[in-house]
Amino acid sequence: MKGTPITEQLYNYIVEHFAQEDDLLRQLPAEAEKRGVPLIHISPEQGRFLQVLMKAAGAKRALEIGSLFGYSAIWLARALPEDGRLLALEAHPLHAQLTRENVARAGLSSKVEVREGNALDLLAALDPGEPFDFVFIDADKPGYVAYLEHALRLVRPGSVIVGDNASAAGNVWKVDAAPDDEYIRAIHAFNHRMATDPRLLSILAPISDGMCVGVVIK
Numbered sequence: 001m002k003g004t005p006i007t008e009q010l011y012n013y014i015v016e017h018f019a020q021e022d023d024l025l026r027q028l029p030a031e032a033e034k035r036g037v038p039l040i041h042i043s044p045e046q047g048r049f050l051q052v053l054m055k056a057a058g059a060k061r062a063l064e065i066g067s068l069f070g071y072s073a074i075w076l077a078r079a080l081p082e083d084g085r086l087l088a089l090e091a092h093p094l095h096a097q098l099t100r101e102n103v104a105r106a107g108l109s110s111k112v113e114v115r116e117g118n119a120l121d122l123l124a125a126l127d128p129g130e131p132f133d134f135v136f137i138d139a140d141k142p143g144y145v146a147y148l149e150h151a152l153r154l155v156r157p158g159s160v161i162v163g164d165n166a167s168a169a170g171n172v173w174k175v176d177a178a179p180d181d182e183y184i185r186a187i188h189a190f191n192h193r194m195a196t197d198p199r200l201l202s203i204l205a206p207i208s209d210g211m212c213v214g215v216v217i218k
């Protein structure tokens, strides 16, 4: 295997030099945990990676599927231009409420709309006439392929689609040996579609739990 394995020191270097959280982002996870929210939010270097991709795509309209407590929405919205908009979809009422509160504390309410409900229902109501430049999928894994189908319906050439947890905690490669593991199967099905859809040029980037990134090429 070619490449440099990541160490804690290297990881800390990356975060310190590229992806430092401000005071708000730093305090959100502990607050969310007190409200009973699982701490499965993205990590700071993932937030920065999403921002780099958004800027490279010239993203003005972004879509997030699965917002948890708004940590990733804040990273995403901060990479939008002044007239940019993020639509954040969240199924869990408490999580949607916390996302709204935390986005407001970040001063980003004018850029972020949080819609609460079943993502498939909310996605079905969206009009492809107003395409998204950027889509971040970070929700229930069995839904990933269906979310990707909608994402492909709602983007334009040059848009970027990202799916989180694409390594399935490092286990996605075990898919053939674990036919009953729904989580691994769902992630693999998503990765396979990202890798083979002729509209996408994609890579699984081994950042945190893996981010599968696809650029829409046609």
Ligand code: MG
Pocket (backbone or CB within 6 Å): 040, 041, 042, 138, 139, 164, 165
């Ligand atoms: Mg995730």
